Amino acid sequence: MIFVFDLDGTICFKGQPVSEMILSCLEELTHAGHEVIFASARPIRDMLPVLHKRFHSFSLIGGNGSLVSKDDNMTSIETFNEDLTVNLLKHIEDHQATYLIDSHWDYAYTGSLEHPILKNVDASKLAKLVAVESLESIVKILILTANDMEILEQKLASLDVVIHRHRNEGVIDISPKNIHKWSALQKLGVETQQFIAFGNDANDISMFQNAKQAIMIGHHDELAPFATESIPLVGSCEELIVKKLKELAKY
Secondary structure (H helix, E strand, O other): EEEEEOOOOOOOOOOOOOOOOHHHHHHHHHHOOOOOOOEOOOOOOHHHHHHHHHHHOOOEEEOOOOOEOOOOEEEOOOOOOOHHHHHHHHHHHHHEEEEEEEEEOOEEEOOOOOOHHHHOOOOOOOOOOHHHHHHHOOOEEEEOOOOOOOHHHHHHHHEEEEEEEEEOEEEEEEEEOOOHHHHHHHHOOOOOOOEEEOOOHHHHHHHHHHEEEEEOOOOOOOOHOOEEEEEOOOOOHHHHHHHHHHHHHOO
């Protein structure tokens, strides 16, 4: 069986790396003949610091599906086209928005140095912070603040993009059209109903819709209708995840 895991809020918490308890369980899955894939909103660059280096060669999906890495090689990069990029940046400028904008590796950031998201950006100092005009291409945009976020979101939604609004974090997450975690899984040869998915947020819906089983960590109103079961975010959450994985590994 193929097991696909979101990272933040699913198997790692509060910006900390995935615990050795969970990592050891994932290794047991691979030793038993199962495949493990990680699929995150983070770009590949920012997935590496929360995964022990022994997992860096696993199949990694970053940027909500914009990036795919396998065996330490970036195999797929999906970007906004040039015209769309111009329109996106114009709306951002018009609303004086602050942002985190990612290319496949480097990034542009104009938010506050105190913004909590910054602690997860390039923690291992693998990339360069540059002006947005210097990025070779753009795979993902996070709007952190803006003059009238609601109006800006409406304008962005009229463009040919995918938008996720992380209301608990107060940010707008923008990806290229038709790019999501399920589209990236298909590039890795994963077929519908042939994998088990673990996730916690709206950007996991596409893979939950196509999974054989879909386990939601905590609760998310938009994701819940697509989950087959859930694991509560309580003190023993990691132990409950390991217990569930050991149950599923028997099938």
